[in-house]
Amino acid sequence: MTEENDAVIIGSGAAGLTAALSAASLGLRVTLLEKAPVFGGTTAVSGGSVWAPNSKYLERGSRPDSREDALTYVRALALGRVDDRLIETFVDTINPTLDFLEKETAIEFSSNPHHPDYQPHLPGAREGGRTLQVGIYDTNLLGERASQLRKGHSSVPITRLEGDAWGMERPERWDWKLLAERVASGLVGMGASLVGTLLDACLKKGVQAVVNARAVELDRDPQGRVVGVYAEVDGERRLFRATKGVILASGGFEWNRELVDNFLGVPCDAPASPPANEGDGLNMAMAVGAALGNMSEAWWGPMIAASGDSYDGAPLYRPTSGLRTLPGGIIVNRKGRRFLDEAMNYNDFGKMLAAFDSHDYEYANLPCWLVFDERFRQSYPIATVTPGTPTPHWMLTAPTLAELAEAAGIDPAGLGAQVEEFNGHAAKGVDPVFHRGESVYDLYRGDPEVTPNRNLRPLESGPYYAVQLHLGALGTKGGPLTDTEGAVLDTHGARIPGLYACGNVASSPFGPGYPGAGATLAAGMVFGYLSGQALAG
Template identity: 35%
Template sequence: MGSSTGQPGQQGWDEEVDLLIFGAGAAGMTAALVADHEKMTVLLCEKTGMVGGITSTSGGTTWVPGTKLSVEAGVPDSVDDARRFLQSVVGARGGDAAREAFLQSGPLAIDELARISEVKFVAATAHPDYVNGPGAAYGGRALAPAPFDARALGKDFARVRPPRKEFMGLGGMMVARNDLNMLLAPFASFANFRRTIAVVGRYAMDRLRYPRGTQLVMGNALAARLFYSLRKRGVEVRFDTPLVELVRESGRVTGAIVATPGGGHRRIGARRGVVLATGGITRHPTLRNRFFPTGARGLSLAPETHTGDGVDRARQLGANVENGGDSPGLWMPCSIRRAPGGDSSEDSVWPHIILDRAKPGLIAVNSRGERFVNESNSYHDFVMGMLRDAQGGDGPSVPAHLIVDAAFIREYGLGLLMPARSAGRIAAFERSGYLVKGNTLAELAAKLQVDAAGLARTVETYNRAAVDGKDPAFERGSSPMSRFNGDARQQPNPCIRPIGAGPYYAVTVWPADLACSAGLSGTANGEVLDHGGNVIPGLFACGNDLASIFRGTYPGPGTTLGPAIVFGWRIAKFVAQRCRERGTSRAQGQSVGLKRRKDSCNASSVAIN
């Protein structure tokens, strides 16, 4: 469908609000919360029956420099340091104004959300930036959402998208990172046993009343906290209501046509603007192929419903789509355990984030049997190494193979296989085809269809330097982030030790997108731009619908959620401030279908430029 045209007042709205928002992820829910706080009438339309989008299935870490939370955590951070850091990482790739807006607004947004809602974060004392450079931080910038007791939501708990099944234990139990080691070794100490009993006991009680555990952590906690805050404020979230068409009158976006759960259409006017936060282009049927390299098109961590609706409807109005700079996507290397019977929807996909790649005694090789990247790099940079070592994004390092010895499996596990001493448990992963075993490197190479001579040379070269904890080829273990994710017991380098005698094991990993860098061009206030760089009045974008301010780089943990929240906040603040500056008042009359209206835009001391 194209855009509707006509004269103001001729559209025959079924209802009218101040701000109409599409997409109930972190960005959209933040914009709705802040707009409501600013005394605007708000309607949040969600395509599916649940809130959260990819926020719900993410780790939930939110990268915002310079907050008071960093001071409270004892690792004070500054915006000035973050500015120097981003200049070193992003350089001259562009987007300076938007990044500066993010830096200036980030602390204000996090502080205000804590005051007006149940959205609470805690600054991590140790969660290093992913790239070395001047101004890089070891802690303080990565904010973790506080755990949330979903029992507070009552029946609305069913509206929170569950995390990935691979991240839940016992069929529905979420486990915080600081509890994981205890639960993996419950009999190692009395403290471990006591904590295991507490966590599992709580979960057992939950399952008497709920379909999964109610102790939420990571991105699931963040999504639930945002949703709970909207419910407390009475902000309407309309489910199963996808965007069909944007409406433009006299050059300005004034509303939208949506599909209703009953199968019809509804016309909704938006006096102050329409906000797109629909999850980006990750599963758009043509834009994915247009922007994504060949080797990275096959696997996505985004929900199936993230088909680029917001970006697509904006394009119909002439909006510009950026290619994402260095990379159109932000990546994770993932292994796949195929489901019995061949039903791909039941496959288990494991993102290799922190538990194995940086640990000592693992190498990643391509089809030539050669290493091609620093295995302890961030998940994004690891995949960038896979894609660089390829022609057109599809070559010898797509897929890649993570190779370890038996001692590694016992200590650290590998992918979906948690630390394992049971031969039967290891054999089950072998039988499924997920884990490949070779008594010799030659046997392993044959099963992986990897060059055997190349693999033998690689292991020999790696082991020779690893005896002294060195990696002259890739400098593994040289960054604070890689050392943090390694094993401090291994000295002198927590990321390096020789690979021992056989048997050897491997899992195969593929590139998967966790978010977009490509997206709609926008201003520092999230206003969508057309091909000529002009603002499309009344149209805003945030989250993955908006092109990344980091231009395809991935500076640190949570650098997708941080901008999503901050630009959702900025859009609401900008619209409210413009309302006040123009001295406008709300149109009179009763809005159809909304529970309440408010008197005027709230006075605010925050200037959005």
């Protein structure tokens, strides 16, 4: 079976939906193919944030932002490994992209004045305001399609700004009556809200959105132009022609063990995205001669694997962004030693987990454990476990630190000495070794009721607990190289006619860096918008 279209978009996260809406807004006949039975991809399980430097959403009276500051900051993070034209394109197009979405959808963006950039000490960084949040979305607006909206790892319909105000790590303080009313009314928040709003707008523009459609092969004409894609739809192989071109927005390859082993080069075994991200778009791009970039990079992070916790039939690995910042816990390696500021941003934390000890010929900080005391256990939720509930088998516990170390395979003497050293400083609210609780990023989280430092306190009496942390990723960020319109380039630097890429399937415009919360979605949406515009040009 063959279907005629002007454009075919592969993937239904924020990048793909923005690309589809961009093309459809200019009158193109657009089909969007989603491999899973639901729309949303990795975006739907995210916080739904968008990193937008120099935006009009900055609060009045706040310190002005600028193009120059944004460029300085992103260039520092990219370490010279990204074509500067891509960095400039992102910075110059993020706000036109937001203007387009504001015009074409019901999305309402709000600046988060307190969320700092991930490296707030670097030149050009800001201590708040660049990360934008979305509101609540009513899934009833999707009608029969509502059941096809991917649910997040948590079904709680909360906004990020509400979570900050109520305390993201203290759910007992949340307005559960309001949240229950939202659930009953079909409302969703964060990433699901962003996806729902974008999908709603695409459908209203006439985009044909198809689930259970796995793209497997690009179709080319005799001159090498990409003119369509073969997809398996409910088990049937179908050709979706695309007279203008195809946009890859199918996510990363973090769930493909072979690709991970061949490209990432580190033991990344805890992907936090939906398991449909198996590198389909990457494989199709390689098959037509695409040049690749940034293939050893991902949006890294330390994850918890709670036994029995699953999502889409695969193990669910949960990020630890807030958990690690809380007072009463430390993170140690097998020698029982701390090796970083536990509250640092998750991407750079992941890089520390990948550190290799060439003398002992092993990863120095894998495995590692979050070690905490009874007060911590009874104060904060840990993955699926809440205070006052039975301790599961995957959470090790023992009456003494020495016994806990033996159970976990940690050096007991090393752990004992580390806790003694840490406690002496933490009692004063300081960490002279790794400076935990000093940066504005650290202080964005933590427990404000703990003084003198919301990120620090000594480990107190037992029993003690240990949970292993795994090197994981929110998604990979390497793939086909693109130009400033999102067109895929071949190994000679020329465009592959009719082929575009955006989001995690493409080489990231940030290279090894991660500017701030929402940078993943922002990059995908910018180049999705540009790709859609280019197809209609």
